[in-house]
Amino acid sequence: MIRLILSRLGQMLLMMAAVSLILFAVFDTEKYRKRIAVAELGGLAVSALSQSDYDAWLDKKGLNAPLHTRYVNWIAGLTRGDFGYSIEKDTAVGPLVGAHLARTGLLALFTLALVIPLALLLGVLAGMREASRTDRTISTIAIVTTSIPEIAIAIFLTALFALGLGWLPAKSAMHGGFEMSKLVLPVLTLVIFDFGYITRITRASMAQVMGAEYIRTAVLKGLPQSRIIVRHALRNALIAPFTIIVLQINWLISGLIVIETFFQYGGIGKLLVEAARFGDVQVIQAITLLAVAAAVLSQLISDIGYAWLNPRMRSGAPA
């Protein structure tokens, strides 16, 4: 178990190193250096600079140092919490990303708080009796909702609840402080976008467990159905969904980007899109690194959690 954790941790660090190097190298070109110069000195000043003056400026900013030195400097800055400077928003990236991250976190929290119980409940109900009417209904709903693109879900919900019925605001930009009503449509969209997949995994896992010998034994012993499901089946059936819930963080992040932009919700996804449109390099770097860290960390949690939940993996058998 300890070895598994250590090897996964090692893999994670290697992965983060590779990703950060890629991120650094991609944005470490003449074009982007020039952009920093323009932002700092002004466009006219840069075009008036002679090549030697420009080089001197680069030297002063440490932009002419060898690649590995600059990479180490950048990483050292990150560990101090210095994520660079946003050219577009004219602030430090750290606090900017932090504020947006809090808003996205709120959105994700509400979404997961609804998705996890809903998906597990539906999955267990469907998997309890395979091919029953409940199973068919739930499975069909799950297939259809996973097939609808997140942008289309957002449009259907907006058209129905905001434009048609007028119950909820269509856009979620919270200029005048936090408003719960503006959070409803984005959360609802993400729930519909997200729950189908976990439901299907839970269903498959539950159906597999219900077909196992020990469940048949429990049935033949004459135990009541409710006791079989709660005491015997759920324990094993929920292992696979657990790993999936953590793993689909990646999937959720992709959905968040589109949905935050559609609803004009000021979270990290919208910030990334704006930074990408504007070419705000250090914001893109910070958010990408954050997203990958979240993804890699969730993979680590999922692997370790799976090993811990599954007794067969706990004895140190090869992963």
Place this chain on the structure above:
Amino acid sequence: MNPARQEYPGHGQQVTHNRPYAIATLAIFAWLPLMLHVIAGSRLGMARDWILLPAIPAAIVLFLIAWRALAHSTMARTGLCIAGFWIAMALLAPFLPLADPNKPLAPFAVPGSTHEGYLFLLGADMKGRDMLARVVWGCQRVIVWGGSATAIAYLFGTLAGLAAGYWRGWTDTILSFLGNVALSFPVMVLFILILNVLGPGGFNIIIAVTFASAPAVMRIVRGLTINLREEAYVKAAQMRGERALFILLVELLPNMRGPLLADLALRLGYTIVAITALTFLGLGLQPPDPDWGLMIAEAARVAVLWKFAYMLLIPALAVTSLVLGFNLIADGMTGGRAHANVAPEPAP
């Protein structure tokens, strides 16, 4: 590790005829004209529309083959009809009696209204462009870019997966690590990153999709190759002294077509969603191209009344139906297990 990960969709099922390479050729015949029409259209002049003609019979034959192969599943056949409808629209767009998709005719004309003798069946957008024409032409864009991107991702992913799974050792270690690095990015973040470096546009979307999808394809092909390389017919080919390339392409690849085709159908759907989303975010195709994502992006700013919600609903319904079509095909092929392996990227 994870029970869901060890099974592959449609494994061992007969989903096509026995001549995968003949069918692949046919698919290229249907594809190439459409691609030329969209990508190199402006340079073809008069030939622009006529170049599509050979693609129409090829597409019909392909549809009939798929129809027969999917006989066991009504769901898959329904999906095939939906996808087939949109592909037909893409091929027939220049020959249909449609208005110019970029010509302003009657701003804010609601669906079903008539202006100057022209019936706006699906209405017109805020600039007065016919929605029906834009939806049909937009479907051509999304199918061509989505299809080409998926095809190229498949090419690289399959080759890398075959190499990693067949030779194992260092090849496998390096390719798998690179794949895992790419897969550790959330897909949309990776797209935004690549398009930001390369700039927006159709060809760069293909590159971005290749980076995002090829590693996932590689993982599937690698797993299948590892399973299949122990089979007797592979051993026999090795004994005969066949070259590795022959074994990979003639012995191994055709035998994994079942799971691969199911994944292909799903991945086409996801790529189309991704392209629509990217264009919506302003990072994909650029105006005035008629494209579903652009239609949504432009309408999102103006459609604030129920009366004009059709401007958003029509492209949303279009993209949903196309993706649903591909997903139903995949689900029908695998007996409902397709999503278990592809949707969010599983762990390495």
